Amino acid sequence: MDSNNEPLRQAIELLLDLPNVQVQAVHQDRNGSYIVTLVSTEHGATCHKCNKRIDKSNGHGEWVTLRHTAIFEKPVYLRIRLPRYQCDCDGEPTTTQQVSWFTRRSPFTIAYEAYLLLDCVNSTTADVAIKKKVTCDESQGVLDRHIRKSVDWSTMEPFEVIGIDEISLKKGHKDFVAIVTARQGNETRILGVLEDRMKETVIKFFRSIPKVLDLVGYKLYA
Numbered sequence: 427m428d429s430n431n432e433p434l435r436q437a438i439e440l441l442l443d444l445p446n447v448q449v450q451a452v453h454q455d456r457n458g459s460y461i462v463t464l465v466s467t468e469h470g471a472t473c474h475k476c477n478k479r480i481d482k483s484n485g486h487g488e489w490v491t492l493r494h495t496a497i498f499e500k501p502v503y504l505r506i507r508l509p510r511y512q513c514d515c516d517g518e519p520t521t522t523q524q525v526s527w528f529t530r531r532s533p534f535t536i537a538y539e540a541y542l543l544l545d546c547v548n549s550t551t552a553d554v555a556i557k558k559k560v561t562c563d564e565s566q567g568v569l570d571r572h573i574r575k576s577v578d579w580s581t582m583e584p585f586e587v588i589g590i591d592e593i594s595l596k597k598g599h600k601d602f603v604a605i606v607t608a609r610q611g612n613e614t615r616i617l618g619v620l621e622d623r624m625k626e627t628v629i630k631f632f633r634s635i636p637k638v639l640d641l642v643g644y645k646l647y648a
Contacts, residue, residue: 438462441497444527444535447506459501462494466508471523473513480521484512487522493560494535504535529571533560539568540616547591547605569593572619573603579636582617585610592623606631 431452438460439449446468453461470481486507494502508523528535534542542565545554555565585608592602604623607614620627 438497442494442502442504443537446525454500457501459503460497462502462504464504464506466506466523466525468523468525471509471511471521473511473515473519474521475517475519476513476515478513478515480511480513482512482514484510484520486510491533492528492535493533493538495537495541532567532571533564534568539571542568543572543593543605543616543619544607544614546593550594569603569619572616573621577618577634582608583610585615588617589614590628593619604628 434452435449438452439447442449442462444464446466447464448467449462450465451463455461470479472478473480487510489505489507492504492506494504496502508525510520510522512518512520524530527537529539532539542554542558542560545558546565546569551565551569552562554560555562558565587609589607589609591605591607593605594602602623604620604627606617606620606628608617609615618631620631
């Protein structure tokens, strides 16, 4: 596939639906997977030491490769080398830019992590690892990163339907967590992954939902 094909790059960029990035090159490997090289269009970073916004360029971080959601039913891998910036605070530390669409040390984009989590419903993390050709540690890591995370309710639009499902951590074991999802139109969005499926845990999560989002009353599905 010609990586210099401008219409192709623009189409892939649109399908990726990621903020502040530009597709630099696209090709397919021998297995048919799309390998997409990206560059960040965002300028600046937040110093990891003093939390000040900085914009003095200092090269780039290491290349990272991330699994993303499929395009045309073909696996997608993103390659990016994020810019690094230097601060003038004590020690003049350097900080690599952080982006909103993937978490450091994760081999997946946040969108692909959400896809794996939904696939864990009524299954186990080990089963999902086999089906999606990821390691058990990677599958478990996705779950661990989402458990007990606070929800940024300010990014949410009102929803009518909330779902609660359970995820079995190990086959044959009574070791479960609960995943809470919401339907917004035709999209299912993950609200939270709870550390267990106890009634008290679920009620506490429900009570954390701001009243402003409860405009029409919830319907519950399981």
